[in-house]
Amino acid sequence: MNIPRLSAKDRMPDELRSGVVALGNFDGFHLGHQAVAGEAIAQARAAGRPAIIATFDPHPVRFFAPQTPWFRLTTLDQRQRLFENAGADAMLVFDFDAELAATSAKDFITLLLIERLGVATVVTGEDFTFGKARGGNIDVLREFGSANGLSSIAMGPVVDASGVISSSRIRNALKDGDCAIATALLSRPFAVEGVVQHGDKNGRLLGYPTANIDMGHYLRPRYGIYAVKGRLPDGRVLNGAANLGIRPTFDPPKELLEPHFFDFSEDLYGQNIEVEFHGFIRGEAKFDSLDALTAQMAKDCEQARDMLSSS
Incomplete structure (x- = not known):
């Protein structure tokens, strides 16, 4: 800066x-x-x-x-x-x-x-x-x-066309999971910045390693799965899918933003990154088995790739 x-x-x-x-x-x-x-x-x-x-x-x-x-x-x-x-x-x-x-x-x-x-x-x-x-x-x-x-x-x-542009409208759009409205009013995607922290390694065990970020004082958008882009300290931009919520399939519940970046395997621990919310995919859900969760994650990532390729 x-x-x-x-x-x-x-x-x-x-x-x-x-x-x-x-x-x-x-x-x-x-x-x-x-x-x-x-x-x-x-x-x-x-x-x-x-x-x-x-x-x-x-x-x-x-x-x-x-x-x-x-x-x-x-x-x-x-x-x-x-x-x-x-x-x-x-x-x-x-x-x-x-x-x-x-x-x-x-x-x-x-x-x-x-x-x-x-x-x-x-x-x-x-x-x-x-x-x-x-x-x-x-x-x-x-x-x-x-x-x-x-x-x-x-x-x-x-x-x-919908009235006065305000922070309240943006917050309401994000609470509804409407990234398109939030992006239009902000003139850029809503983005959460934070330091990547060590987690429970659940994503890595399932084949989808994540860069876990505490939401801190940010507004909480609608819990669920999003198509995201990550901006790294060196300027690189990565496409990915992220879960925002309390991970109901795992105990104990723990609120995190967990982006998984496609085709990326570098260590991000301790780095300050920014995660942009580009599109809402689905609400957060609890799965009966890890196999069911893994299968859904594959579908989520495919949908996120499609969303980001057209944005």
Whole structure:
């Protein structure tokens, strides 16, 4: 990664002050988020200023309701790569903690954005809220910002034939196993990144070795079998089929993402890989015998090959 990852707790480096900041949660960095970021980058380039994309971590929902089931679509590392690919000069992370949650909208604008971070222009979605008790919106931003030399641009929603493009629509599509909708709204396949860990070797014993990954804080798509692609640290892309779920045929139940990559036998343990979800094949099922499971796995892999050859 080439662009710096900055913390909003620190003073903005001099070379990045007077920048244009795209401000939002940006989890998933879908087409709607990309429109906000694209406007910020265009404004920055036109004015000869730094272009910065900001995000919040953890998501405010996790801070206020920590019992909420995991719903993340991207990690900070993934967002950093996405922001870089979009053309940003830096990524700015607002650590969402008790201090930030208690910061008033006015102080967020004057003390953080203007004094600490030296922001010249903010680009955000027209429905974005911030500050204690969500006391800030685009009108508040304009009111307090303009008096202190901070300009603001509000972007309307990006819509398709089914309505506003949002993270909620993407999450619902993934929970339904609808990879096509999720891919269309994200502009790329949903992908889980993680370190390959040692498992129970069940796949290897059955002739289908897997690269096991913990789902961590990611949203859980519908449990089942998927056609996937794996992206390795060296840039290689592998086709495969993956099981996501608790492996009901084996005891004890254990949630894992288990991709099997076709025609591949190298050791991936300890490597950080990204697994893209390209198509849902079937729901997770319990089999009466390992022979029945093995036969079904062969069919799943054949179907995954067909899906990926046509994608």
